[in-house]
Amino acid sequence: MRYVRRLDLSEIQETAFIRRGANFSFGQTAYPDGGEFRVTSGAYAALILLETGTMSTVIDRNRRELHAGECGIFINRTGRRSTYAPGSRVMWCETPLLKSALPARSDFLGDRVRASQRIFTLFREGINCGLNSSPTLDTLRNALGEALFAAWRIEAGQDVIGHMPPSLIAAKSYIDQHYAEKPSLEQLASVAGVTPPYLIDLFRRHQGTTPIRYLRNVRAQAALRLIRHTDMSLASIADITGYGSAFHLSREVRLMNGQSPRSIRQRGIHGQTSHTMGDATRLLDDQHQSLRPAFERIRPMVPPIPVIDIAALRHGSSAERKVVAAALGRACREAGFFYITGHGVAPEMMSRLFEASRIFFNQPANAKEKVAMSRLGKNRGYVGLGVERLDTTSLPDNKEAFNISPHNVDDADVWPDLPGWRDLMMAYFTTCLDIGAALHRGFARDLGVDENFFVDKFKNPMATLRLLRYPPSLSKHANQAPGAGAHTDYGNVTILAVNGVSGLQVRPRGSDWMDAPLIPGTFICNIGDCLMRWSNDVYVSTPHRVLRPEGERYSIAFFLDPDADAQVEPIVSQQGESAHYPPVSGYDYLQERLQATYGHQS
Known part of the structure; x- marks a missing residue:
């Protein structure tokens, strides 16, 4: 059964961002040894089809990519720089941009689209018109340009459906x-x-x-x-x-x-x-x-990731806490990510933690396997390379980890045999609990409930401290496993520290992937699916991923989930609203998500 109505070109009267009767130009360029194309000015729309190779484009300060057989529309206002891999060949069709037709921050329309035979044919016919100008050729070239842009709009709708389960x-x-x-x-x-x-x-x-x-x-x-x-x-x-x-x-x-x-x-x-x-x-x-x-996802909305000083949430006045809570609320509604300062963690402690992490991961394989999660269970212990797959449509993640989950108590020996290691990790775990409690006071205040709303739901939280190591990338092959596949986090909030090697990317709603730069002295935080559920979808859990780093990358992530018996029931703060989700216990919710991550092994 098909859910997309096929359209004729005659149904598309005009494209929203180009004027009727506009002048179109066509071209084709080959880059046997790779190369760069740069335009510094001019307001225009370019429909680009990559026949072979890959193309990475920075346009109006945002990065976009195309791969062989794909096409997309790019909106240029202040400049475009495209880098082509060796062996790339590209066809393009450009036209002046209709003033005020698009929001100021649009630079890429929709997802990449697989080019159909119809689009290839229209491109070739336009290129065959050559560069000469005459009333007949100009009319034909412009008609082909209009038909090409209209065809892209039709193909875009069909292509998105074609990718849907x-x-x-x-x-x-x-x-x-x-x-x-x-x-x-x-x-x-x-x-x-x-x-x-x-x-x-x-x-x-x-x-x-x-x-x-x-x-x-x-x-x-x-x-x-x-x-x-x-x-x-x-x-x-x-x-x-x-x-x-x-x-x-x-x-x-x-x-x-x-x-x-x-x-x-x-x-x-x-x-x-x-x-x-x-x-x-x-x-x-x-x-x-x-x-x-x-x-519906046409405009790349790229809200900046704010830097928020949370010191007032820890020891500030009510008025100061209100200001910080409002800033957190804005970040959670828009980017879903934010950096924090004023957290009270000394740089010296972070240095000790990363050195302890490096020592653990550089042990022989048999030493790490003694504390493997496959032996210990309960979301704790060592996780080897390729065990996790956060993006179920991608290859398994190329990372190894060590999970510390103190709420899972039994007689098992869950710690590596390294002097002082356990005490250091538990000290940092306690520090992260305090930071998480402060953040939740801000979340509660912003959502219109008492500041202490979350306190009795995080008395014995299912929190996990994860040490992570990402081996360096050994090749540029596009199909290699990701560092960590695209995903959203399970719980309420994540507090992340990175050792100086970048690689984290986030995808705000309606946007393409963007880098999350490292800012010294900060933690980068994001809300997870559980808090999004708790906020009744007021807050947004943002997809993110880790690219394969060029150098060895270490990070330390603290994932804060509620108590196992806590009732996660949406906070309905707007009159006339209803809960989007039924109540669920913290334990049942977490188990559903863990099964989705580790289930590919069964």
Whole structure:
């Protein structure tokens, strides 16, 4: 069964960011020995098809990539620099950018698309027009350019669907047809034939959002279409689209659009930068709603990762804590990542920790295997290279780790035979617990509950301290195993220290991958799926990964999960809102996620 309506080129009247009758130019360039192409100015849109090789492009200070057989549209305003691998060959079609057609920070539209035979043919015909100018050639070249950009838009919608697992397609189709009924996560998982956690993972991986956020987006867009194109009352629109009341509809419209329904109706348009829970900007007019799935993630929104001094959360006044809590809340709603200072950990302690980590991982294999997780169980002990696979669609991770989980107590000898090692690690573990408690006071205050809301839920938390070693990359081969595959963290918050070798990348909602630079003296923190669930999707858990480093990389990550018997029940702070998830114990939630990570071995 297909869920994408095939479109004819005649249905695409114009492309939102180029003007009708614009001048198009075509070209083809080969880079047998590799090379670089640089443009320093000019506002234009370029549709680029990479026939062979690879291309890495920095455009308006953001990096994008294409691989052989892929094409994508690049928006240039201040400059573009493309680096081509040896043996690369590229075809391109460029046209002036329609002023004010795109949000100021757009530079890459949608995912990379596999080039179809239709796109190849249009490119070749345009290149065959040559560089000469005449009324006939110019008309033909411009017609081919318009057809090529329109074809890309159609192919983009079909290509995204082509990459989707059937279970995800089924869930999305059900939402598209039943959004007014507000189906629950459990209902959607049942339709898709998967578990709720797995469905959430599918949506995050392929859509950059969660099922519930996607549902809210579909409902909101349906309401906006009725506001724009009909004279129905808001109460009637709210009833049809499942909002229940004009008040709740108006609030949602203001949240996603920044305008009241009355203003939207008077203007007759939605405006140019419609934000749906921060996930997407709609570049297309509503007449192209059938292409919605391909373009909900069009604008690369790259919120900066803020640096937040949390000292006030540890020993500040109520007013000072309020300021810090608000900063944490902004970071958790936008980037999902933040750096912290004022944490109270001395540089000398971090040096000792990394040296102790290096000593452990440089032991002989048989020494590490004595404390292997495969022997000890309970998420503790040594994990060898290739055991984990955080991205279930990728190769196993090329890293080794040692997990310290003091909440799992029994008679097993879980520590390596290294003098002073256990005491050092437990001292740092306790320090991280204190930092985590301070952060949770900030989270609670920002979410509108008592500062001590989380205290009784973290009396004996299922926290894990992980020492990690990533071997250096020995080749540039694209198919080598990642350092750590793309994933979101399981728990509430992660506190990460790195030894000076970079490699962490994050992917904020609606954006491409971006580097998370190292800032001396800071920890980099991110919220996990459990806190996102607890916040009722107010906070966002951001995908991240670790690239294979050129040099040996060590990091120390502290993962803070709630008590095993804590009830993770969404905090509903907005009037009229309902919980997006049912209550679940901390233990049951963590076990579901661990099974997804280690299950590939069974």
